[in-house]
Amino acid sequence: MRPGHAVLLSAALGLGLSGCTRPGGSAQQPGETPAARSAPAGNDLDAAPAKSTTLDVGVVTARQGTLNVQRSASAIIQAQRDSHVAAQSGGNVQAVLADEGERVGQGAVVVQLDDTQQRQALENARLQLQQAQITLDQTRSTTSQATGALQASVTSAQASLSQAQQGAQSAESLYRLGGISLSDLQAARATLAQAQSALAQARNSLEQNGRSAQSSVPLQLSQLQSAQASVRQAEENLARTAVRAPFAGTVASIDVEVGEFAAQGSPVFRLVDPGSIRVKFSVPSADAGALNEGSTLNLGYGGRNYVATVVGSPGIAGENRLVPITARVQGGETLPVGGAAQARYRNTLGSGLLIPSPAVQTDGGENSVYVAAGGVAQRTPVTVVAESGGQVAVRGLSAGQQVITPVPASLQDGTRIRIDPSPTGSAARDRAAGSSP
Numbered sequence: 001m002r003p004g005h006a007v008l009l010s011a012a013l014g015l016g017l018s019g020c021t022r023p024g025g026s027a028q029q030p031g032e033t034p035a036a037r038s039a040p041a042g043n044d045l046d047a048a049p050a051k052s053t054t055l056d057v058g059v060v061t062a063r064q065g066t067l068n069v070q071r072s073a074s075a076i077i078q079a080q081r082d083s084h085v086a087a088q089s090g091g092n093v094q095a096v097l098a099d100e101g102e103r104v105g106q107g108a109v110v111v112q113l114d115d116t117q118q119r120q121a122l123e124n125a126r127l128q129l130q131q132a133q134i135t136l137d138q139t140r141s142t143t144s145q146a147t148g149a150l151q152a153s154v155t156s157a158q159a160s161l162s163q164a165q166q167g168a169q170s171a172e173s174l175y176r177l178g179g180i181s182l183s184d185l186q187a188a189r190a191t192l193a194q195a196q197s198a199l200a201q202a203r204n205s206l207e208q209n210g211r212s213a214q215s216s217v218p219l220q221l222s223q224l225q226s227a228q229a230s231v232r233q234a235e236e237n238l239a240r241t242a243v244r245a246p247f248a249g250t251v252a253s254i255d256v257e258v259g260e261f262a263a264q265g266s267p268v269f270r271l272v273d274p275g276s277i278r279v280k281f282s283v284p285s286a287d288a289g290a291l292n293e294g295s296t297l298n299l300g301y302g303g304r305n306y307v308a309t310v311v312g313s314p315g316i317a318g319e320n321r322l323v324p325i326t327a328r329v330q331g332g333e334t335l336p337v338g339g340a341a342q343a344r345y346r347n348t349l350g351s352g353l354l355i356p357s358p359a360v361q362t363d364g365g366e367n368s369v370y371v372a373a374g375g376v377a378q379r380t381p382v383t384v385v386a387e388s389g390g391q392v393a394v395r396g397l398s399a400g401q402q403v404i405t406p407v408p409a410s411l412q413d414g415t416r417i418r419i420d421p422s423p424t425g426s427a428a429r430d431r432a433a434g435s436s437p
Helices: 003-018 034-038 116-177 182-239 423-432
Strands: 054-057 059-061 063-079 082-086 091-096 109-113 242-244 249-254 267-272 277-284 296-301 304-312 322-329 340-356 361-363 366-373 376-381 383-388 391-395 402-404 416-419
Touching (some): 109 249, 277 340, 296 322, 376 416
Parallel strands (some): 054 416
Antiparallel strands (some): 109 242, 296 304, 296 340, 340 391, 366 376, 366 402, 383 391
């Protein structure tokens, strides 16, 4: 070979080799595009990788479920029957017949006031009643006896009049026959007139006695009834000196001491019915629907749990924007009235496909997730129904679909993916997407 030909061949080989290397000395790869060959050297961490890049991702299985949340509220222990019993009569406290914390029956005397005056008043009223009864009995007896005597007088006068009439008629007949003198006739006529007068007087006396009885007996009867009312009032006044329990319960407190004056209407003891223990608390209006009439909840006090049943919920929020709830406590007889307990209840936020919260992405006001299907990430819009405790309930998916979580920052719709086969990671993700607590 001639020397000139050797130089040309060397130059040609040098040009051919230089065309097969990248800037910086790397060799061109088969199938590499010109754009790739012209790319500057170095790494851009913020640039999204080409979709041809395969990403390792974790997935969870979307399962149908209900998302619940546990709530708690401070509750005040109350009693449905909690009475401050007042004295119905004024007086000094003579005796306290029950201790604080003691169970008493309905009608039991708890506080006894001094009843000396009331007993004296009752004794006087009974004496007046006895006197009124005696007076009435005497009036009735006198009237009855007088009536009998006067009635006998009328009967006797009627008999005398009958005899006088017969004598006068006989005298008239004899006088016409000349059997008697005129003086005898006039004497017979005078006897008849006297008998008539005697009968009229007897009848008048009987009538006057009747009128007297009609006025005296009702008056005495009225006085008797008044005395009877006085006795009843005195008995009631005496009974009021004993302050009794209006219902069976526990004496929560005694407000008076022996020798102390208790004014009429002033409270002397407090009585609580342990069988009517309830709690009252307030919840946000969004939770009120979970606490309807008959709903049950847990009540915690002093390390013990009780079951409470809702008995009153107006469903209307007050000025504090909270809805008041009343619940009856089962077996809460020993709970202290006025104490604070913790009411715990569960509220259902919504139902749907349950997935972890980090799986949901928000872009432009739209919620979406990435579903793993055929080795490719598919962006799927979803509607969030509820969220709590790191979980969301969504609509827009089908049960059993595999949702990518957590979502890599570089993940795009259509990116090729490879599911992380790690058993530990897969089990943890499945638990995260399981049923809500």
